[in-house]
Amino acid sequence: MTPVVAVLREGMLLVLLLAAPVLVAALIAGIVSGLLGAFTQIQDPAVSLVPRVAAVGAAIVIFAPAIAHQLVAFADKLWPLVTAAGTVSGAG
Amino acid sequence: MLAIVVLGLRGAAAVLVLTTLVGGVPRVVQGALAAALGLWSALVVADVTPVAGIPWELAAREIVIGATLGIGAAVPLLAAAAAGRMIDIAATGRAQGPYAALFGVLAAAVFVGIDGHVAVIDAIVTSHRDLPALAASRVDVLAALAKLVPTAIRLAIPWLVTAAVVQVAAGAGTRLAGRASASVPGAVAVPAALVMMTASLVATLAVALAAVIRHTL
Numbered sequence: 001m002t003p004v005v006a007v008l009r010e011g012m013l014l015v016l017l018l019a020a021p022v023l024v025a026a027l028i029a030g031i032v033s034g035l036l037g038a039f040t041q042i043q044d045p046a047v048s049l050v051p052r053v054a055a056v057g058a059a060i061v062i063f064a065p066a067i068a069h070q071l072v073a074f075a076d077k078l079w080p081l082v083t084a085a086g087t088v089s090g091a092g
Numbered sequence: 093m094l095a096i097v098v099l100g101l102r103g104a105a106a107v108l109v110l111t112t113l114v115g116g117v118p119r120v121v122q123g124a125l126a127a128a129l130g131l132w133s134a135l136v137v138a139d140v141t142p143v144a145g146i147p148w149e150l151a152a153r154e155i156v157i158g159a160t161l162g163i164g165a166a167v168p169l170l171a172a173a174a175a176g177r178m179i180d181i182a183a184t185g186r187a188q189g190p191y192a193a194l195f196g197v198l199a200a201a202v203f204v205g206i207d208g209h210v211a212v213i214d215a216i217v218t219s220h221r222d223l224p225a226l227a228a229s230r231v232d233v234l235a236a237l238a239k240l241v242p243t244a245i246r247l248a249i250p251w252l253v254t255a256a257v258v259q260v261a262a263g264a265g266t267r268l269a270g271r272a273s274a275s276v277p278g279a280v281a282v283p284a285a286l287v288m289m290t291a292s293l294v295a296t297l298a299v300a301l302a303a304v305i306r307h308t309l
Contacts (some may be wrong), residue, residue, distance in 0.1 A: 011129075018175035018195070026182040037247045056183040056191065064198070067175075077167040077249045079211035082164040 007078060014074050022056055023065040029055030096134045098150050103216045104130030105158030106165070110212065113166040114173070116196060129213065137220040157219060165212045172199030 033051040035042070060067075104126040111125065119213040176195030179185050184190075203209065 004267075007167060008166070011171045014168070014171040015174045015178070018172060019178040022179045023182050026179070030182075053183055056179060060179075060191070060194070068198060068202060071168055071172055071199060074171070075202060075206055075208060078167060079165065079206075079208060079215075082161060082211060082215045089232055 007081065010074065010077075014070060017070050018067050021066070022059040025055040025059035026052050093184060094147055096131070097268035098147055098154060099138060099220070100127075100130030101151055101154040102130070102158035102220065103133035103157045103213075106162040106212060106216055109159045109162030110166050113163065114169045114196075114200075119307075128217070133213070133220070135215045136217055158216070161212065161215050161219060165208065165215070167205060168208075169196075169199045169270075172196065172202075 029052045030048065033048045037047050040047075105166060107129050111122045117125075127182040142189070172195045173192060176192035179191040180189035181187055
């Protein structure tokens with residue numbers, strides 16, 4: 001695997017890592033609000049939207065340090081590679 | 093004067109590609125940044141990097157190298173933006189919403205906070221040392237660029253197939269959910285596929301540019 005492909009693969013994984021905590025929170029909130037809507041027969045869109053948005057906001061607040069840490073770790077690893085891009089490209 | 097312009101293309105291309113991919117920067121600011129950084133880097137390396145050869149060949153080569161540096165520097169920012177779009181799709185059903193903007197700001201803060209801008213400038217100057225703007229090797233830039241399209245298509249096929257599978261699966265899921273009288277946000281499939289296709293295009297461009305550089309050098 002070339003360095004460029006490895007970096008891009010890691011970038012894609014980073015996307016999933018960054019989004020995963022918040023997506024899981026949105027999923028749980030969606031399921032709970034869906035069940036609540038089914039039990040109460042309330043069809044208002046706010047019943048499903050508001051808990052989901054609130055859960056996403058709370059998840060971002062809780063997981064922001066971890067998300068930023070992941071981003072910083074990846075960037076710390078990538079940017080020296082970018083600086084050495086000339087050498088890496090020239091080696092191929 | 094022509095030598096300064098040719099040397100400046102690398103830095104200008106890096107800045108233009110980086111700011112265009114990240115988005116949110118006005119065109120005028122993009123142009124001014126690109127011109128300033130390109131001119132500065134050209135003046136810095138002009139003494140140690142003599143320009144020789146056909147200018148248009150050198151210019152194309154400089155632009156390709158600069159664009160590659162810009163794409164490399166933009167990867168963390170693009171990852172954050174893609175994560176924000178995924179969250180927007182999950183929370184609001186739209187690809188462009190408040191969370192994408194929030195993640196963009198977070199990524200920009202990280203970029204500046206850990207000296208990403210310094211890394212980009214360092215990369216431009218370092219690359220001038222490692223890959224000087226010399227055409228002594230008589231590089232065939234046009235032939236290398238001609239390989240870009242087939243390479244891009246070959247690389248994009250798996251991603252496009254994945255996007256198509258997502259669309260079909262989402263359609264089937266929506267139909268099954270309809271039979272079960274459950275409510276499913278079917279509109280989510282289109283933005284999700286768009287995000288995947290955008291990611292595929294960026295990845296394709298980066299890998300194809302790397303391939304072009306490898307063929308060029």
